[in-house]
Amino acid sequence: MSNQSLTIAMPKGRIFEEAADLLRKAGYKLPQEFDESRKLILEVPEENLRFILAKPTDVTTYVEHGVADAGIAGKDVMLEEERDVYEVLDLKISACYLAVAGLPGTGMNEVAPKVATKYPNIASSYFREQGEQVEIIKLNGSIELAPLIGLADRIVDIVSTGQTLKENGLAEFQHICDITSRLIVNPVSYRMKDQRLDDLVNRLSSIIEGN
Numbered sequence: 001m002s003n004q005s006l007t008i009a010m011p012k013g014r015i016f017e018e019a020a021d022l023l024r025k026a027g028y029k030l031p032q033e034f035d036e037s038r039k040l041i042l043e044v045p046e047e048n049l050r051f052i053l054a055k056p057t058d059v060t061t062y063v064e065h066g067v068a069d070a071g072i073a074g075k076d077v078m079l080e081e082e083r084d085v086y087e088v089l090d091l092k093i094s095a096c097y098l099a100v101a102g103l104p105g106t107g108m109n110e111v112a113p114k115v116a117t118k119y120p121n122i123a124s125s126y127f128r129e130q131g132e133q134v135e136i137i138k139l140n141g142s143i144e145l146a147p148l149i150g151l152a153d154r155i156v157d158i159v160s161t162g163q164t165l166k167e168n169g170l171a172e173f174q175h176i177c178d179i180t181s182r183l184i185v186n187p188v189s190y191r192m193k194d195q196r197l198d199d200l201v202n203r204l205s206s207i208i209e210g211n
């Protein structure tokens, strides 16, 4: 197989552990330093492989610009950003879903309905498809605060265990879509480094299918 160099963008944060585990099971020698150090670029010279560690929402940027050949990103980020990258494999890790939630027993304000979210594009297309005209308010975190404090009637946010909704006394109204992490590839790398990327996909696929 060709020994072209390969750069893979890895998400920091909650996806990291499952993604690293999957790559290690697929035989990629992620240095142990990865789990402990603050270093952001780690080389595996014997495999001509380099990993970069990025914020989950920035992985798509590195891959779209071609400074990383491949990366791991949540489907939520892919749907929100519509980047020019190929989504080549469902890694079936970091499962969660996007939902509409709000205060139980409340409807939307009939005159000026407001929806708070970290995902303005996903939220506006969802409500457009439902035939509802809403004002979208972009937040960057603690989305569940919005209905509690009177900023919005509804939120669109990630639900995983449901604990955050429960502890804040919110109800889930609609399930929008299921989310898992995906392997994404830069379109030029896909052509130029096809053997190495096929190998990556095949090795990861056999682990995912065996899980």
Ligand SMILES: Nc1ncnc2c1ncn2[C@@H]1O[C@H](COP(=O)(O)OP(=O)(O)OP(=O)(O)O)[C@@H](O)[C@H]1O
Binding pocket: 012, 013, 014, 015, 055, 056, 057, 073, 074, 075, 076, 077, 094, 095, 096, 158, 159, 160, 161, 179, 180, 181
């Ligand atoms: N409970 C959850 N909350 C948020 N994201 C989740 C959850 N469970 C799985 N995910 C997936 O993990 C991805 C990364 O999560 P998140 O954006 O919270 O990253 P982080 O690095 O942990 O936090 P931050 O981006 O604030 O640094 C999401 O895009 C989503 O696909």
Ligand SMILES: O=P(O)(O)OC[C@H]1O[C@H](OP(=O)(O)OP(=O)(O)O)[C@H](O)[C@@H]1O
Binding pocket: 140, 141, 142, 143, 144, 157, 158, 159, 160, 161, 162, 163, 164, 165
């Ligand atoms: O269903 P659960 O298991 O409770 O998980 C869902 C929560 O986790 C995420 O928030 P995160 O922890 O990323 O914090 P944030 O508010 O800063 O986005 C998400 O935005 C929800 O608030």
